[in-house]
Amino acid sequence: MAYPHDKVEVILTATDGNNILLASSTGEKGRWTCGFVPHILRAVAVVHRATQVTNATNEIWSIRHATKAGAASATGQQISTLTFPSGKAQGAVAYRSGLNTKVLPGQEIIAHVTTAAGAATRNRVILYLEPSWEQPGNVAAMVTSD
Numbered sequence: 001m002a003y004p005h006d007k008v009e010v011i012l013t014a015t016d017g018n019n020i021l022l023a024s025s026t027g028e029k030g031r032w033t034c035g036f037v038p039h040i041l042r043a044v045a046v047v048h049r050a051t052q053v054t055n056a057t058n059e060i061w062s063i064r065h066a067t068k069a070g071a072a073s074a075t076g077q078q079i080s081t082l083t084f085p086s087g088k089a090q091g092a093v094a095y096r097s098g099l100n101t102k103v104l105p106g107q108e109i110i111a112h113v114t115t116a117a118g119a120a121t122r123n124r125v126i127l128y129l130e131p132s133w134e135q136p137g138n139v140a141a142m143v144t145s146d
Helices: none
Strands: 008-011 027-033 039-048 059-066 078-084 093-103 108-115 122-132
Touching: 027 122, 039 059, 039 078, 039 108, 059 093, 078 093
Parallel strands: none
Antiparallel strands: 008 122, 027 108, 039 093, 039 122, 059 078, 059 108
């Protein structure tokens, strides 16, 4: 069977379901959980959405890979970091490509702020993913439902 080799963009959501992530404090800001088809994380971008602020300090995002859904994000699971230099305003984009990280069903990608902005920046974190059809959902942790 032939499968298309498409890529998709996914916007991370916060635990409250909002897709605007604030970087005014450190900590975990959003997660994406792989559900059925394994994916390869190719790139990630953080987009400033604020109209009223320009960050006063370098804002640093850590993109992490949790091997179990709901697990706390640890520094050792870091895939990449993205840094906004101070002075970047609305519409600025920080991105990192060439990540090539496999994410299996039940695993998550986490956006974690390690250095908060000096002001309440509003951001969107966007993942660029490619389905990995050569292993469609045959993970031992998956079970069929009646």
